[in-house]
Amino acid sequence: MNHPPRRSTSADRPPLQSKRLLDQLRERIRYLHYSLKTEEAYLFWSRAYIRFHGVRHPKDMGAAEVEAFLTHLTNVRRVSVSTHKQALSALLFLYREVIGVDLPWMNEMARPTAPRRIPSVLTIDEVAAVLSRMEGETGLLARLLYGTGMRLMEGLRLRVKDLDIPRKVITVREAKGGKDRVVMLPQVLATPMSAQLDKAHAIWAADRAAQQSGVETPHALDRKYPRAGQTWAWFWVFPSPTLATDPRSGVIRRHHLYEQRLQRALKLAVTEAGIAKPVSVHTLRHSFATHLLQGGTDIRTVQELLGHSDVSTTMIYTHVLKIAAGTTRSPLDALLAA
Template sequence: MHSSALPPLHSARLLDQVRERARYLHYSLRTEKAYVYWTRFFIRWHGLRHPRELGAPEVEAFLTMLATQRQVSASTHNQALSALLFLYRQVLGLDLPWMQGVNRPTRPPRIPTVLTTNEVSAILARIEGEAGLLARLLYGTGMRLMEAVRLRVKDVDFDRHAIVVREAKGNKDRVVMLPQSLLPELREQLSAAHAVWREDARTGRSGVAVPHALERKYPNVGRTWGWFWVFPAPALSIDPATGEERRHHVHEDRLQRSLRKALASSEIHKRVSAHTLRHSFATHLLQSGTDIRTVQELLGHSDVSTTMIYTHVLKVAAGGTRSPLDALAS
């Protein structure tokens, strides 16, 4: 949305204006916090001067400092640049010509870490309870960690064996399979979640947060069972957007901690995160003969070239090209 089409800001302080605009444009809380962080950092680094007084040289100097002194990654560098572009265009309403010339660093493609099926089995066997279900869900569907923890009851379709992933990366929806082997566990999880929902309803809680202005249109939608979290947090917390005490979804660190413990006891010496389960899902599907376009849709990639990275893992793993060393031995 162009800055001229945006409504005037009501906040007086610049950082509050960044928050206000991010919420109006429905940016995630993570993005909002990141943009506030980089705006504050940028202003402080330039001696608390207002961004209206700064231009291309100051922006480029700041980004150069991040690259040379801080040695940040390409993705972090891009995030800082995006935050500054957001500040000038969306908050200050300045679409300056020099902004088009600021170069974004390119991130060289990396071969993802992929587990073997035996390694996946070893890890999943060592994670129990709710975290174990989350881990199996990531490997069984290819969902990202935040997509899984934000899952709503209404988006789990037991009849069609499908899960609808709402507002994923790029604000897109997609459908993934619901693994048959997870049906009993998921039903148990929903039963436990329903008990939490029922207790919240009995005590008159505010209900869960719902996207955009849905709550203004349907005031009680956040209190309905369909919108409740599949993985609710055990305790209530303050919603930073509204200041209300609500039930949030379970924190993503719960799985990350369980995963680290499982790795320590499984003697797997690869660099593994929750996202590795998604990489393994894609690679194992391609290995079993699934069409790459199908894998692309399941992962939610906009371009098939992103999905192609998993074929590079398979080319070497399949042993299609013989090493010259083996020819010497024969």
């Protein structure tokens, strides 16, 4: 959800139409195509910053006020490193993209570093135990995420046009960092995914018959091709069973499956399987990477499948394997064997 502050030039920065500051912030965020979650976060932290300083306008404040606010978050509210970074990113965006002030001190602002955590990983048997307790759409989605290494929202936002069942290929569009990548479609999921497409097509056909608005399309595609969102190619592979109001446009349309449905189903399956480890949907992605490396897949291939920009990010899974593989022997074992 965190986007690095983007420097704009006068050429790609149109005049703001809104009069109120937070409306201007929202306008700029949408112009730069940031996600709804990023919009909500940036609005939240900008509002919190303004209220913290007695509803003063940010243009009348500077380094001292920003540092005081961030220090308060760290020392009083004790927010996490990721939350601190998110608040700082929001303020950087507010000053640079909305107020139009790029102050030198903002580039020198201290950024906390998060400690490197070893990810929680399930064994192959534990994955099997969890997946065997999941059925229906959530079960299929969990298998897809484990079988491809996709993130939760990448799986939920999968479009029909990006699923190539005959070639066993999935194209992940605009993933983290705005990059596209290609992942494999597991052979065992070819038939279940075909059945899922049949279910999705029935929903799409019903929406068209009812003349419902088309699904959301990225960026300005709906202006260039107004009917693109109504086509089968752009429909969700995992559509929501109900219609909902788009929070930005106010249009009532079909969204993808709600993420908490999978989160709840996975949590229940983990409990039923008697697994005491901390497990989230992202654990399936961690397990995918670890099991590939364990099976002999080279780390560069795993890096590409995960969409990591730097191989050092992928290297964290090798630390899990070193101990799990039993290659490092405890001195206690040697002592007792003597």
